[in-house]
Amino acid sequence: MALLRFDWDTLYRELDGCTKCGLCKGRHSIVISDGDPHAEIMFIGEGPGREEDEQGVPFVGAAGRLFNYLLEEAGLTREEIYICNIVKCRPPQNRDPFPEEAEACLPYLRAQIALVRPKVIVCLGRIAARYVYDSEIQISRQRGQVRKKGAFYVIPTYHPAAILRKQELTNDFVWDLNTARRIRDKINNGEEILV
Numbered sequence: 001m002a003l004l005r006f007d008w009d010t011l012y013r014e015l016d017g018c019t020k021c022g023l024c025k026g027r028h029s030i031v032i033s034d035g036d037p038h039a040e041i042m043f044i045g046e047g048p049g050r051e052e053d054e055q056g057v058p059f060v061g062a063a064g065r066l067f068n069y070l071l072e073e074a075g076l077t078r079e080e081i082y083i084c085n086i087v088k089c090r091p092p093q094n095r096d097p098f099p100e101e102a103e104a105c106l107p108y109l110r111a112q113i114a115l116v117r118p119k120v121i122v123c124l125g126r127i128a129a130r131y132v133y134d135s136e137i138q139i140s141r142q143r144g145q146v147r148k149k150g151a152f153y154v155i156p157t158y159h160p161a162a163i164l165r166k167q168e169l170t171n172d173f174v175w176d177l178n179t180a181r182r183i184r185d186k187i188n189n190g191e192e193i194l195v
Contacts, residue, residue, distance in 0.1 A: 006115065007115070008037065015030050015108060016030070021104040023087060023090065023097075027089040029053050030088050031052050031053065031056055031058050031090070033082060033083060034059070034082075034084075035078060035080075035081045035083050039080060040119045041076070041082075041121075041122065042081070042082045042083070042112075042121045042122070044083075044085065044086065044123050045085045045086070045128055046096065046127035047086060048085060048087075048088070048089065048090045049061050052064070052090065053089075053090040058085055062161075063163075063164055067124075067160040070163075074178045075181055082112075086106070087104075106131065118152055120152060120183050120184050121154045121155070122155050123157065124157060126138075129142075132154060134147075134156075137156060139157075142156055143156050143172060143176065144156070144157060144176050146183065155180055157173055158172065
């Protein structure tokens with residue numbers, strides 16, 4: 001797959017019926033993305049769950065509903081962001097994607113990043129952060145630490161599912177969403193970003 005020749009139609013054609021890893025055997029839907037394909041803030045999760053697989057849309061289950069609420073707390077809307085996952089098919093029993101499954105999908109993710117051209121990428125959870133931020137990440141120690149990577153800034157934070165289990169993570173998560181919004185606004189205002 002030639003990343004530089006990708007446009008949205010090509011990406012969707014390539015993903016349609018993808019069989020590059022074993023996750024294709026149990027899927028109901030290929031879950032590509034949701035939101036604004038020209039968003040300045042992009043969110044990346046690990047993979048679809050049961051409800052996402054049924055509906056074909058990322059972050060629509062309980063964690064997705066919480067995510068939508070916390071986005072609003074940070075002054076953002078789902079319509080102004082772009083959201084996708086490392087893998088586009090549901091891993092069985094919502095387990096972590098195996099490395100070979102993630103590797104099979106990474107060219108699609110790279111194409112999405114290249115097409116959206118976000119100013120800020122927020123990695124939701126350690127799996128997403130491992131492939132976008134730092135392969136050795138310890139999310140509890142590095143969440144909220146902004147890094148410049150190429151043309152965009154990357155912020156690792158907790159996955160909304162972790163917040164469902166541990167509500168005390170909520171304030172840190174909202175702080176990270178606010179950080180993403182502030183960085184976007186500073187870039188748009190021509191202000192310097194210190195990381």
